[in-house]
Amino acid sequence: MTKSITLTLKVWRQQDPQSRGRLETYEARDISTDMSFLEMLDVVNEQLTLEGREPIAFDHDCREGICGTCGAVVNGRPHGPEKGTTLCQLHMRHFSDGDTIVIEPWRARAFALIKDLAVDRGALDRLIRAGGYISANTGGAPDGNNILVPQETAELAMDAAACIGCGACVAACPNASAMLFVGAKVSHLALLPQGHPEAAARATAMVREMDRLGFGNCGNERECEAECPKEIKITNIARLNREFLKARFFSSVR
Ligand code: SF4
Ligand code: FES
Structure with missing residues (x-):
């Protein structure tokens, strides 16, 4: 059954590779449990844009789990908590109202950070x-x-x-x-x-x-x-x- 949930997001924000990064906190309100994780980020970005703030940079393309473009570490797990699932195919029904979600970029010496959650692969x-x-x-x-x-x-x-x-x-x-x-x-x-x-x-x-x-x-x-x-x-x-x-x-x- 579709539900609406509210989440606290702690998202890694970093302007560019040279700047210092930090976790920023946002509230994601009225998120449908039918949404994908990336659609949830779209909603947050719309809100940030309406407030005149910079949207969160993240990689995505097909949103069908076939191109390999999406990816972020969600609560310490690459692509989030569901086995065999890309971030774009992770649905918000796997989260509960009131959850706090920490979202960070891939971290590896060979993957230089570009901005926020986007890295150079x-x-x-x-x-x-x-x-x-x-x-x-x-x-x-x-x-x-x-x-x-x-x-x-x-x-x-x-x-x-x-x-x-x-x-x-x-x-x-x-x-x-x-x-x-x-x-x-x-x-x-x-x-x-x-x-x-x-x-x-x-x-x-x-x-x-x-x-x-x-x-x-x-x-x-x-x-x-x-x-x-x-x-x-x-x-x-x-x-x-x-x-x-x-x-x-x-x-x-x-
Ligand atoms: S996790 Fe590694 S092996 Fe698996 S699909 Fe992604 S790049 Fe390929
Ligand atoms: S956006 Fe293509 S696999 Fe996720």
Whole structure:
């Protein structure tokens, strides 16, 4: 049943990377429990704008849980309290009248803050550029049925491909590691025949780039797995480690 709730928000406000940030308190009144978390922030921003104050900057795009653009830490949890849910798909029915909600940006050395809740996740794009692709040279696309892939392998590859590149795994990890993200990308391609020719170069280049960009190492805390909105499994990190070691010991890639 739709209800209307009133919340106290403590939101991280920071004008730019150089300024000092602080938590500011706002009251979110008459919030429908049918709203998404981002719609709730829209209502607060409308109010702030009417009062002549600066609205809260936050990232969003599809609002359908598929683009990976949204994201904030809600009461200490990336994307909020619901398992397997992006911030844009988190609904206000999961909160109660009178709740206090603390909203902060992703915090990681590799994700520079832009403003308020918006951070620069370009480092994930640079990881993809390092090797998260296959080279398709000239010629028509081969018929998919010519390359047989066992059903189980295809399922594992598609599960890994569900990663939307939101960066919640990095925000959740005490070491700000991007291993779950890189593990998902490397696994997706290493499992499929089309990804095999560049597998060694890919695993080597992506791991090196991850270190260069300032991401930490995996400490097996599994917080990434717990907070990933697409429920990417850490078995993908194990596969990344295997692919990396295989490349070091059994290939000519240096
Ligand atoms: S692995 Fe999960 S948390 Fe990390 S970027 Fe991909 S979808 Fe987001
Ligand atoms: S806005 Fe696209 S996943 Fe949330």
